[in-house]
Amino acid sequence: MRERIFKILHDNLGEYVSGQKISSQLGITRSAVYKHIKALKAQGHKIISKSRKGHMLLDSPDILSDFQLKCRLDTIFIGNSIFVYDSIHSTNRLAKELAEEGSVEGTVVIADSQTDGKGRMGRHWISPPAGGLWMSIILRPDIKPNNVACLTLVIGLAICKALRKLTHLDIGLKWPNDLVINGRKVCGILMELSAEVDRVNYIIAGIGLNVNFKSRHFPGELRSTATSLYIESGQRYGRKEVALQMLYSIEQHYIGFLQTKSLGKMKEEYKKLSIVLGKDVVITTPEKNLYGRVVDFYDDGSILLVDDGNEQHKILTGDVSLRLY
Secondary structure (H helix, E strand, O other): OHHHHHHHHHHOOOOOEOHHHHHHHHOOOHHHHHHHHHHHHHOOOEEEEEOOOEEEEEEOOOOOOHHHHHHHOOOOOOOOOEEEEEEEOOHHHHHHHHHHOOOOOOOEEEEEEEOOOEOHHHOEOOOOOOOEEEEEEEEOOOOOHHHHHHHHHHHHHHHHHHHHHHHOOOEEEEOOOEEEEOOEEEEEEEEEEEEOOOOEEEEEEEEEEEOOOOHHHOOHHHOOOEOOHHHHHOOOOOHHHHHHHHHHHHHHHHHHHHHHOOOOOHHHHHHHHEOOOOOEEEEEOOOOEEEEEEEEEOOOOOEEEEEOOOOEEEEOOOEEEEOOO
């Protein structure tokens, strides 16, 4: 009930809504409305209450909560079930546990901080409270395991487009799973899956986004390679709004991906936002390092590299670094 009252107030942000109107709309007493309004104020929401006028929401704290996200989320299935925590070991780890227990597709796990966040290849992901968005989504696509690499690019594209629209920053895509601004990483994606030989049981799409961190919040060794939306824009962003925009965009692009199970029409969009296309790079694979120029992307998400000997390589996974001469 509280989330429905908050939604009414938020839909009329900056305007008074009478207690009578809320009680009539929700079928509860005015005293019950007042009780929930009082609880919302205690949570830090700036609400003015005046007799004969009602209640007016002015602002909400940048605190992540499931009921605020649910009441504003404009998706079909992603976020129908949301779990929000002040602090947990890892959103991906919990999402995997929920997936094993049968949680539905679109279940979202969000944490204000992680004590054991992970990036690709087992790297530790710094995820302190208040400044970032640490989120995992359970997906259950009817695809084969070799389609997952492509889905990583699709989700990266979805996030990139949502953030560019929200912030107007020049955010680019670094194949296969990073978003960067001015050469520094602002967001990373970690895809983990449970699969059989020819089918995927579930995928956990883990997302770590640096939202409002200042340079001093990063360890010294990361200050030259990591950044945040705040550092690049000088503006603070409400993490709820960021999460809402990202989840909506991810769902739209995911639905598009399921139609072709490839990049399809999204490939041209991805290429426009890629920071490695046409650049000389080093790609580190489990077998070796490859030196060359990125000339294209395949529909399955792999990269086409022409090496220094003019030989072509199709690479599905690896770490890319721009070559500095």
